Structures are given as structure tokens and as C-alpha cells.
Amino acid sequence: MSHTVPCFANNARLHMKIMMFFLSVTVLMMSHVARAVEPVAKEQAVTNGQSVAKEPPVTAEQALAAVALLETNAASDAGVEASKKIIRFAQESHAVTVRLNPATVPWAHAKVLEREGAVRLLLLGAYIGGDVRAQLMAQQKPSDDPYDGWRSTIDVYRQIRQKKPNIVIPEIDALVEKQKTGELKRYAAEIQNEKPTP
DSSP states (O other), X not given: OEEOOOOOOSOHHHHHHHHHHHHHHHHHHHGGGGSOOOOOXXXXXXXXXXOOEEOOOOOHHHHHHHHHHHHHOOSSHHHHHHHHHXXXXXXXXXXXXXXXSTTTOGGGGSOEEHHHHHHHHHHHHHHXXXXXXXXXXXXXXXXXXXXXXXXXXXXXXXXXXXXXXXXOOHHHHHHHHHHHTTXXXXXXXXXXXXXXXX
């Protein structure tokens, strides 16, 4: 069984919302891969006929803490939960915008087996987390920048590879090579300057 993440290129905010909804559903479907982590529920039912209570939104402080946790403990249930929290924050918050497309997150657009898909989703959470953190910490007007997302992704990828050396994701290896040669920031600028195709 394989899962793919669809390609979206236009209207960054709308596509972010659609992509985040898809990713939330996919994360929930694949959570059993990471030892049956409890799913994130937008609403939780209350017994005895009481009304349904909406889960409180993720705050910026909680999102930043989740990014820090993911970058230090990705290969764990806590890392999976942190990734979900980051995705929820990016989906719900109007303070940040993250553009997701095959150029920014190529590993999320590949057709893969479910067991590898779980790792790729963690790495997607790392990408979103790095981008979100940079925007929340910006002194000037925040802007979506793949460079910050890639740096976080590469850090988490290295951490995962230390524990699971058999995990190889060519799309991220290509970014690692660009980082080694000092081309990653320039490449991110090129991606940012590309106009979305209609």
C-alpha cells in the first residue's frame, strides 16, 4: 500500500490548507507505524450526552517547543506527536504561510511504501517546523523560505539515519549535497523567485 502527497502550485494559503488537511489524514492513517500513536482529533466527543468540545488551537510557543523536540527526538513517539502539532499549527495559524510543492518538498511527492511514508511525513513536519520557526522568530515581516525548512529537515534526516541507517531518501540526499557545497541558500532563493504555474 502506498501513499502520495498531491502536487499543488497555485494560491499558497489555499493549497497549504488543502495539503495540511491531506497530511493530517495521512498522519492519522500511518500513526500505527509509529507504535499506534493516538490520533489528533479536531473535536473530542464527551459522554453522557454533553456537547462536543473543540480542541484548543496550538499556540506559537507550543509549535516552537514541538519543533525543538522534533529536531532532538524525531525517531520516537514524541517526535511523531511533535510533527502532528507543527502541522496543526501551520494549518490553523494566520501568522505563518508555508508553500508546499514538488520543488520545496520533493520527498513528499514521491510514491512510496507505507513504512517509508511515515519517515517522509516526519521529515515533512521538520520542514514545516523549520519554516514556521523562522517566520515566528523573524524581526522583520516574516516570509516563507524553503532554506529554513530544508535545514531543519536535513538535521532530522541525519538524526533518523543514525538510528536507522537503511533509511535512504534520495531527494533529501540531494539537498544535503547542496548544503555541503554551499549551494543550498542560493537554491532556496531560486525556488522562491520561481513564479507558480497557472
